[in-house]
Amino acid sequence: MVPVRLGIDIACRAAHQASLADEQGRFVWAGRRFRTTPSDLARLWAMLPAGTEPVDVLVVMEPTRNAWVPLAAWFRRRGARVVLVPPERSADLRNYYAKHAKSDRLDSRLLARLPMLHPDGLHAEPGLGPGDALKRAAKLHSTLTHRRTQSLARLDAQLELLGPAWHAAIGADLGSRTVLKFLAAGYADPHVVRRLGRTRLARFCYRHSRGAWGEPMADAILAAAAETLELWAGGELDYPDLAEDIAIEARLALQLAEEIKDLDERTALLLNQADPQAILTSAPGVAHITAAAILGRLGDPNRFTSLAGVRAFTGLVPSLNASGLTGRHGGPTKRGDAVLRQALFMAAGQARRIDPTLAAKYHRLMVDAGKHHNSALCHIATTLLTRIIPCWRAGQPYILRDVDGTPVTKEQARAIIAERYTIPKELRAQRRTTTHGTGRRSKESRCAPSTGPSTNHATTNPAAAA
Template sequence: MVLTLGIDVACRAAHQATLVRDGATVWRGRKFWTRPADLDRLWADLDLCDPGDLTVVVEPTRNAWIVVAEWFRRRGARVVMVPTTQSADLRKYYSKHTKNDRIDSELLARLPMLHPEGLREYSGQGPADALRRLVKQRSTMVKRRTAVYSRLDALVELLGPAWYEVLRSNYGIAALEFLARYADPNAVIRLGQARLARFLIARSRGAWRQDHAAGLVVAAKDTLALWGPAGMDFAELADDIGHEAEQALFLTRQIKQIDERVANLYAEADPQGIVASAPGVGPVISAVIAGRIGDPHRFTSLAAIRAYTGLVPKVSQSGVRKVESSITKAGDPLLREMLFTAADQARKIDPQIAAKYQRLMVGDRHHDSAICHLATQLLTRIATCMRTGQPYALRDVDGTPITEAEGRAIVKERYQIPARHRDNLRHKQMRDRRKQAASPESQKSQSAPTSGPANTKPTSRQVA
């Protein structure tokens, strides 16, 4: 008798298992969690005479699969893993051109004669501007902290899901302080619930109390039950978790200091708060827009400002033929990212922007493409306000001035996209992509020899 147990491992949801005996499916879709009680019930349902008859097949999903695989391996089952194929690993290769300083300098010297329209007067300090530099530094630190959080998540998964249920993934100061000192489940049990509660109360300013302490003690006991007496060196794992938690604490403190500096610099750069008056623009996004755009008068037109964000489409035009493809992504990537986020929020406040979003989505436009269109519209309005020195005026589609609360109510009443339409559009796009991928033209190799005979008939020019 050959038994095969296939497990679809999930990181934050229940796993699903299917049992096959001698090629026939016994049961499928059995859900369970990485908890001792769930695993024991699953093992009892297998009804094994010899654990060596069982082969467990798992997919390496982050680190969540390791606890499950180790649990079955300790009970004598054979555990195998199937590597996943990720299309994200495919990378584009870019050609590089030889750089010659002499030729470059000569070209620069001839530019005023070759293309005088392409010259721009120097205005502002560019990277030397403190606000422009600081918002970029903040973005870099936030991305570093996000990467640390991902590594921290992967390490905490080795302790079991009960830790995640107590700490959650939005690691605050209290959670990071705890992980930096007491990531070893044995240390948590030795510390005790009372002392752990006092520690959490002091670090969280009273937000975490006895219930969190009790949950962490239970999580520590579950970890020891999952791994067994000699399953893992928890002291080494705690050191690794502590290093990541200390990095996250350091970055959090740095980001807090940068936020204070950014607020002061933005108040100096935009004392009237013109950028912050736009819908969907908070303190961080307003500082990024003001810092990365700088002086709006340095651009020859509003179209030049839109092109600077890289949110405009690529245009290939010849005669009456005009093709618009994906966005150029030229210019400032941080500004483009913040404008995309702001536009996604502005469509929930500004009825005029919401009306355009509705028209685009009803026309079978993808959500991301529609938001890019809205981002260029929002930027045009913000840049106009910056040039004229007037705050953003929120208005209804007929031009009536409204408040933010009234704008939200109008958008909710008139311009909501039905969830069924979103699902139908998404399914339609998936079907179109599958048809395109399955078409013979898409599967044909461009460098393969043709299937038909070569045309050897001489042309008229060759005959002449």
């Protein structure tokens, strides 16, 4: 039978539109509306030409939010092959067909003809995408962690209103459960702290810190409360309202911490099912949460035809602007999945401290090539992933080796790194700073007068001279 191409323009709430074309791009029918219901999908499937085999059906669609997932699963169960097209690519072709028009009918017709117009851009989607539990858990963990970080940042800013003594008393770790419990109880009000007294404060700190804090902590908090009352002696600051705002942020941070803890336990179970041999966690710098993010967001590593494709998918490879005999590399492309990039970047920061070969490359990039710390870590991240993928395909764990290929233990590896590949502190401080967009002067208004030295020659105001 002649292969057919089913282009579907997906709508999240309205009806989808589908068009069917043969391999020459001639339309069998176009603009048929349907919804994601079993009855509508069955009617659409029945409209295929008589005698069409399921393997001859190619379904082309854009990954519109999560509405494509149940459609792709339904067509795959029928035996069809499903491919996803990046919206940017189909948009370029759409502009070619109709520069000043857009319609669902045109979109479905274009998707049906896309296999003929751009066959190299079609890649089969065998998975469930956002429907995959591990991929969804990795994204949710990143989102919750980001929300908790934002909540702690707002908490830190609100405590600054009370004065610096509170940070000195509570400590720099606002994520501590004891600190959050204290603030969530509304004890950021200095009047409430003074009414509680030293004994009850010490008992509270001792109970919630499991004996780590006690009377010294209570004395520090009482001193901070006294300093705040003296600092705001005029009474302008509303202590109860500020304490309630701080308590809300603290309760949110505590709730997010509990959600992250429960999610970590569920993620560990999902990772054990996806990677029973613990191949990913055998890599240096990759723990359970990082491994779940890498495997969940990367998908099946076997779907990539080359390691270069894997590196490109991370978005950590440098961009290239080339024409003729000239070419220039820029910053990372940042294409692909942001959660995957973040997990690889964090893993690279630990892996260079454990693997001598990665430490040697990091040392060369920092000392000899003059790379910035972040740029060097991007190189280490792609190298680490390039080594993890062959381990996954071979079903073998990651083995630490010296630069000459000799297997080493973690203790031996750390000793080798400390002896050969330690970055001087002065050079590390220089490589960790950037000269673009971080200075105070760079953030000043362009219309503001210069704060630099004045000129040596006086200027005359013509209006005043007249």
